[in-house]
Amino acid sequence: MKILTVLGARPQFIKAGSISREIAMHNNLHEVIIHTGQHYDTNMSDIFFEEMQIPKPDYFLGIGGKSHGAMTGQMIEKIEEVAEKENPNWILVYGDTNSTLAGAIVASKLHIKVAHIEAGLRSYNMKMPEEVNRILTDRVSDILFCPTSIAVENLKKEGFPFATSNGRQIVTNVGDVMQDGAMFYKQFAKKPLLANKEKLEAKGYILCTIHRAENTNNLERLKNIFEVLSEIAKEKQIILPLHPRTKKLLPSTLKLHPNLTIIDPVGYLEMVWLISNADLVMTDSGGLQKEAFFFHKPCLTLRDETEWMELVNIGANILVGADKEKIFNAYKLAFKNKIDFNVNLYGDGKASQNIISTLIRENN
Numbered sequence: 001m002k003i004l005t006v007l008g009a010r011p012q013f014i015k016a017g018s019i020s021r022e023i024a025m026h027n028n029l030h031e032v033i034i035h036t037g038q039h040y041d042t043n044m045s046d047i048f049f050e051e052m053q054i055p056k057p058d059y060f061l062g063i064g065g066k067s068h069g070a071m072t073g074q075m076i077e078k079i080e081e082v083a084e085k086e087n088p089n090w091i092l093v094y095g096d097t098n099s100t101l102a103g104a105i106v107a108s109k110l111h112i113k114v115a116h117i118e119a120g121l122r123s124y125n126m127k128m129p130e131e132v133n134r135i136l137t138d139r140v141s142d143i144l145f146c147p148t149s150i151a152v153e154n155l156k157k158e159g160f161p162f163a164t165s166n167g168r169q170i171v172t173n174v175g176d177v178m179q180d181g182a183m184f185y186k187q188f189a190k191k192p193l194l195a196n197k198e199k200l201e202a203k204g205y206i207l208c209t210i211h212r213a214e215n216t217n218n219l220e221r222l223k224n225i226f227e228v229l230s231e232i233a234k235e236k237q238i239i240l241p242l243h244p245r246t247k248k249l250l251p252s253t254l255k256l257h258p259n260l261t262i263i264d265p266v267g268y269l270e271m272v273w274l275i276s277n278a279d280l281v282m283t284d285s286g287g288l289q290k291e292a293f294f295f296h297k298p299c300l301t302l303r304d305e306t307e308w309m310e311l312v313n314i315g316a317n318i319l320v321g322a323d324k325e326k327i328f329n330a331y332k333l334a335f336k337n338k339i340d341f342n343v344n345l346y347g348d349g350k351a352s353q354n355i356i357s358t359l360i361r362e363n364n
Ligand code: UD1
Pocket: 009, 010, 011, 038, 039, 040, 041, 044, 045, 064, 065, 066, 096, 097, 098, 099, 129, 130, 211, 212, 213, 243, 244, 245, 248, 286
């Protein structure tokens, strides 16, 4: 059985780590990987393939740093060429990026079965490019691999399952592949060089990331976030591995407290170390919200909504948006909340196995 995997952005490389490992255990499965090139810096792409031992992509399309339309359109054209040549049994797409949508559209038009990993998530904010990508991808997918029970409920509310070019959709909760990954790779967690210099373990610190369009494309929100981070940094060090997009858009006039330590993006193994040793996570990342929970850390989410409502429901995650006062107050309270991190929200760490065995079973 041949699986054509479409990858393009950092969170997808991280999710692919566990799935590729699982595929490699089956002699009769052959994975062909397309890298769209959506992310291209070494520490946004190559590093993950190397350290997670994901097979080198068979095709590299080099389509990155463009507008949404140009990026998605060019990806569709090139992925179609590869899909026609390879004629796979499945096209596998992950998450909610432009690369995800492009892969799903190609599969659907060529009547190749498409499986969507991380299906059913919703923020209900149609201004987010990710929300548009996930809704359209879900609609044409043959198998919707949901990570949570809320995701399954979201799909039911929208009237899923629907018909596709190949028959009727399968909607199934298999658990979260990011949990599989976090549990497996934590044994390889790598202390970043910076940690020695800054004596991070001893001091206790907050880990922060900011890159989502709703924050970076809105100068007011971006300024508010960095100003309040600078306030918090007076009391507690903040480590911020900065996405290149945010770095480009951050006004150089902002005066930031020196305790707000901005570093380049790090590899996943260093990230796992940084999360494991942090006191608190502040982020607008989807993946990091869950990883905070996997490593038993409270999380403040710098957005107005989240796809991971189960974390909000148990008090592990607080939505703070980009409002300075709300962020500062939540930071003050974050260490006082009692959170049950042992509740099972994301499955039993076997999402990858569940996905691969379903693909084998449904390949008729
Ligand atoms: C994309 C995803 C987002 C995901 C994020 C993970 C979409 C719509 N959004 O957003 O859901 O959370 O990836 O990182 O697909 N850039 C570089 N080097 C890189 C990659 C990006 O400099 O390796 C810069 C470029 O200026 C680029 C900008 O970041 O134009 C935005 O990159 P893009 O892939 O369009 O979106 P992300 O913000 O990364």
